[in-house]
Amino acid sequence: MDDSQLIIACKKQDRNAQKVLYERYAPVMMTVCLRYSKEEETARDLLHDGFIRAFTQIDSFRGNGSFEGWLRRIFVNLALENYRKEKQKNRFMEEYGSLKKDEVVVTDEDDPLDIGDIPREEVMGMIRDLSPGYRTVFNLFIFEEMSHREIAAMLGITEAASRSQFFRAKSLLQKKITAILNNCNRRYNEQR
Amino acid sequence: MNRDNDIRRAFQEKLGGYQPPLAADGWERIEHSLTRAGAHRRVMRRRWYAGTAAALLLLLVGSIYFLRDPMTVQETIVTERDRLQPESGYAPEQPATAESAVVEKQHTYSSPATAPTRATFASRRKQDELPVRRNSASEMLTRWMQREGIGLNRQPVDSWSSLRALLLQSERASAEAVAKREEEWITVIGGDDQLLAEYDDAMPEEERLIVGLSGKGGLSSYRQSVNSPMTLRSASFSAENQHDNEISKNLLAATRASDNTSDMEHDQPFSFGLTLSKSISESLSIESGLTYSYLSSRLRNANANFRVEETQKIHYLGIPVNLNYTLFSLNRFNVYASVGGMLEKDIYGEYRKLGTGESADFNSTAQEEELTKISQRNPQLSVNAGVGLSYPLIDNLRIYGKVGGAYYFDAGNQYKTIYSDRKIVMDLNLGLRYEF
Numbered sequence: 001m002d003d004s005q006l007i008i009a010c011k012k013q014d015r016n017a018q019k020v021l022y023e024r025y026a027p028v029m030m031t032v033c034l035r036y037s038k039e040e041e042t043a044r045d046l047l048h049d050g051f052i053r054a055f056t057q058i059d060s061f062r063g064n065g066s067f068e069g070w071l072r073r074i075f076v077n078l079a080l081e082n083y084r085k086e087k088q089k090n091r092f093m094e095e096y097g098s099l100k101k102d103e104v105v106v107t108d109e110d111d112p113l114d115i116g117d118i119p120r121e122e123v124m125g126m127i128r129d130l131s132p133g134y135r136t137v138f139n140l141f142i143f144e145e146m147s148h149r150e151i152a153a154m155l156g157i158t159e160a161a162s163r164s165q166f167f168r169a170k171s172l173l174q175k176k177i178t179a180i181l182n183n184c185n186r187r188y189n190e191q192r
Numbered sequence: 193m194n195r196d197n198d199i200r201r202a203f204q205e206k207l208g209g210y211q212p213p214l215a216a217d218g219w220e221r222i223e224h225s226l227t228r229a230g231a232h233r234r235v236m237r238r239r240w241y242a243g244t245a246a247a248l249l250l251l252l253v254g255s256i257y258f259l260r261d262p263m264t265v266q267e268t269i270v271t272e273r274d275r276l277q278p279e280s281g282y283a284p285e286q287p288a289t290a291e292s293a294v295v296e297k298q299h300t301y302s303s304p305a306t307a308p309t310r311a312t313f314a315s316r317r318k319q320d321e322l323p324v325r326r327n328s329a330s331e332m333l334t335r336w337m338q339r340e341g342i343g344l345n346r347q348p349v350d351s352w353s354s355l356r357a358l359l360l361q362s363e364r365a366s367a368e369a370v371a372k373r374e375e376e377w378i379t380v381i382g383g384d385d386q387l388l389a390e391y392d393d394a395m396p397e398e399e400r401l402i403v404g405l406s407g408k409g410g411l412s413s414y415r416q417s418v419n420s421p422m423t424l425r426s427a428s429f430s431a432e433n434q435h436d437n438e439i440s441k442n443l444l445a446a447t448r449a450s451d452n453t454s455d456m457e458h459d460q461p462f463s464f465g466l467t468l469s470k471s472i473s474e475s476l477s478i479e480s481g482l483t484y485s486y487l488s489s490r491l492r493n494a495n496a497n498f499r500v501e502e503t504q505k506i507h508y509l510g511i512p513v514n515l516n517y518t519l520f521s522l523n524r525f526n527v528y529a530s531v532g533g534m535l536e537k538d539i540y541g542e543y544r545k546l547g548t549g550e551s552a553d554f555n556s557t558a559q560e561e562e563l564t565k566i567s568q569r570n571p572q573l574s575v576n577a578g579v580g581l582s583y584p585l586i587d588n589l590r591i592y593g594k595v596g597g598a599y600y601f602d603a604g605n606q607y608k609t610i611y612s613d614r615k616i617v618m619d620l621n622l623g624l625r626y627e628f
Contacts, residue, residue, distance in 0.1 A: 013230065015223060022219050030212045044215050051222050056229065084499075084548065113199050120210050123203070141196075142203050156498050156549055170199070 003067045010058050018055055025068065026051075029075050031124075035139050036079035038128050046082060050075040076144060080155075083132050113174055117181070126176050134169035141166050247411065247595045247620050250581060253525075402469035402477065404592075406623030410460035414614040422454040424491050424502045424543070424608050456491040458610035461617065467512065469625070475518040483510045485536060487609045498549035504607060506568070510536030514576070526582045530594060533575045541566035543607065568605040574598045582625065594621040 001020065009017030029050060033043035054074050061070050115123050130138060136155075140146045141162075146154070148162040155162070215221075416422070465483030472478055485508040493500040514532030521527070547560040578596020585591050597618045600611035610617060 013226075015226075018226070019219055019223070022222060026214055026218060027211050030214055031207065031210050034212055035207075044218070047214075047218065048221055048225070052225050052229070055222075055226060113202060115202055115206055118206075120206055123206050124210065124212075142200050143207075145200065154495070 004063065007058065007061060007063070007067060010055060013055075022051055025071055028068070029071060032072060032075045032143075033079060034124060035127055035143065036076070036083065036135065038132075038135075042082070046075065046078055050078050053078065072144075076140075080136065083136055086132065113170065113177060114181075115177060117184075118177065122180065126173055129176075130169055130172060134165055134172065137162055137165035138169040138173075243411070243620075250593050250595055250620075253581060400469075400471040400477070401628045402471075402479075402625050403628070404467040404469060404479070404481070404623055404625040406465055406467065406621055408463040408465075408483075408619050408621040410462065410610070411618040411620055412614075413460045414456075414458040414610050416454075416456045416613070418454050422456055422491060422493065424456070424489055424504050425606055452493060452495045454491065454493045456489070456608075456613075458487070458489045458608075458613060461485055461487050461610055461619075463510075465510075465512070467514075469516065477516045479512070479514040479516055479530075479532070481512060483512055483534065483536075484508070485510060487611070489609060498547070500545065500547045502546075503544045504542070504566070504609075506538050506541040506566070506607065506609060508536040508572070509539050510534045510572075516580075524584050526590075528580050528582065529578070530580060530596065531575075531577045533573065534598070536572040536574070538568045541568065541607070566607055568603070568607060570603040570605055572600060572603045572605075572611055574600045574611070578619075578621065580621070585624075588627040590625045590627065592621075592623055592625060595619075596621065 001017075003021075003024075006017045006021050006024075010021060026047065030043065030047050033046040033050070034040070037043040037046060050071075054071055057074075061067065127135060127138065137151060140151045140154070141148070148159045148166070151157075151162040152159040463483050463485040465481055467479050467481030467483075469477045469479040487504075487506045487508070489502075489504045491502040491504075512532060512534040514530050516528050516530045518526050518528045543562075543564045543566045545560070545562040549559075576596055576598035578594045580592055580594030580596075582590045582592035595618075597616055599616050600614075602612065605612065
């Protein structure tokens with residue numbers, strides 16, 4: 001059964017069709033949720049809430065674009081809403097967290113983020129360890145393929161602020177990648 | 193830029209096939225939530241249907257009574273009068289036919305205290321002034337005889353005393369019910385020598401004064417969802433003027449973002465009031481009074497990162513003027529139509545705006561809350577019409593229900609309400625009326 005047939009059935013609140021659709025897209029959407037959440041439990045809640053929202057608002061899907069894109073948008077919006085709520089709770093806390101101004105790592109512009117040898121789980125963990133602001137911009141830029149102009153418009157910030165956030169996120173990741181690679185090299189040398 | 197694209201490609205390739213573990217009970221939780229949400233929606237839908245059904249039932253009952261042939265009742269009245277007619281020429285010496293026997297029993301079966309009264313009453317009044325008594329003793333007797341197998345075409349009862357005994361027995365069994373019904377139909381005025389029974393509805397209509405206490409609820413709310421920014425303030429207030437500081441400008445910019453969704457909802461209005469009616473003819477009365485109304489509205493502008501919520505509560509006092517026309521009365525129901533108008537003015541209003549979003553540097557949250565007392569500039573004029581049904585509860589107290597609708601004219605006010613956006617509001621009106 002293809003997506004369009006499933007969607008028609010889902011619009012009639014067919015539980016079996018909903019289940020098939022869930023099983024088909026849950027892994028991809030869980031990846032999205034994990035990328036935007038530090039805690040796995042939060043990601044699971046996002047996955048749950050996202051599918052509830054998708055199934056209750058599926059009538060608004062007109063079939064103009066891909067269903068996966070529509071679904072992904074729901075999860076991204078939900079993740080951003082969640083981020084805003086969390087930030088509201090911790091509004092008096094220092095947002096910069098792991099990156100103080102004097103700790104800004106100035107990376108070499110020609111130095112690429114070499115993640116080829118790093119396991120997926122590690123890469124995912126590095127992204128999730130970013131502070132919420134950096135993580136949000138990084139995800140929107142890298143995975144949603146939005147330009148800084150679009151991110152700025154979406155988040156209500158300036159384009160320069162978006163670039164700055166992304167640059168800092170990239171710097172932090174570079175630092176972590178370097179640390180991981182150095183650690184691997186040291187272990188490798190110790191084993192030799 | 194090329195480096196950024198490389199980074200994109202690297203991360204997308206790395207995490208492209210990533211299959212994170214899913215919670216084992218993921219689908220069960222979703223299914224449970226969907227079922228619960230569906231049940232909640234069903235409950236809300238049922239409540240709505242029940243309300244609508246009640247209103248339709250009210251209309252249906254009115255329609256059924258309207259379509260019934262009123263001549264059926266008149267026939268009963270004529271029959272009653274014919275049956276009472278021989279009373280004026282009552283002569284014990286006349287041959288006792290079955291019909292006359294029935295008439296004579298009317299005098300005989302009644303208690304000694306009331307029998308002369310009725311006889312006097314019947315004999316002193318002209319035929320066309322005879323009271324309408326559908327549950328009179330003669331009819332009861334006829335029914336009782338039919339039930340007991342004593343047909344009207346049978347021979348007259350041999351013994352007056354035996355018939356009297358039977359009638360008294362029947363009378364005792366239903367004494368309370370008869371007394372109750374008699375009270376409803378007859379008002380006795382005067383002394384022992386001159387008793388005058390009046391049909392209670394024979395009181396001149398012009399003298400009636402009715403005090404009413406009513407509650408009214410709108411039968412529908414108003415909801416609007418669009419993908420562009422909205423505000424509860426009308427177009428006469430420009431959006432820019434409402435956002436005059438840095439945070440508010442960001443909020444405004446956010447509401448203009450492409451993914452902005454706006455939901456506005458006006459709740460069903462509800463009102464209650466006190467009215468005074470005066471009959472100006474047999475079927476027509478004019479009604480006026482004081483009515484309080486409460487209107488509430490909500491609006492939410494949201495996109496991925498910003499949210500502006502507005503709530504508005506306005507309290508009105510109004511002066512209604514209505515003409516009520518009784519279409520017909522059947523049994524104890526009165527079915528009436530009503531047309532009129534109302535002039536309302538707000539007495540208190542409250543407007544609250546809560547904006548939440550990111551500041552320009554993205555790393556801090558901005559929140560703005562505004563609470564303003566508001567006032568509408570112009571009074572609100574409306575016209576209304578409806579069909580209602582009233583029923584007597586006790587004595588002169590009647591309960592009534594009316595289904596109708598009102599059209600609200602554009603008052604050109606600053607704040608949007610269900611009056612300004614929906615224009616026509618259907619409503620259900622329930623209340624009590626006391627007739628003096």
